[in-house]
Amino acid sequence: MTLTDTLQTSFKTVVSYRVRSLLIVLAMALGVAAVVVLTALGDGARNYVINQFSSIGTNLLVVLPGRAETSGSFLGAVLGH
Numbered sequence: 001m002t003l004t005d006t007l008q009t010s011f012k013t014v015v016s017y018r019v020r021s022l023l024i025v026l027a028m029a030l031g032v033a034a035v036v037v038l039t040a041l042g043d044g045a046r047n048y049v050i051n052q053f054s055s056i057g058t059n060l061l062v063v064l065p066g067r068a069e070t071s072g073s074f075l076g077a078v079l080g081h
Contacts, residue, residue, distance in 0.1 A: 014021045
């Protein structure tokens, strides 16, 4: 089967099942739109949090969950850098 035969068969199938083809295209468009919207929301939320923390200033207190001991050193020492 050549490429032209494959394309002709595919086109005939799409034309003969118009409603099914429309629903498939609609489902793909909704899926792509959902991914774009969720990515934009996540990026916007990340930028909002970064802006809120940067507006606080340089005197920050960092609390790390799960630590049993305390340390008076800088954040890099606590994280192991």
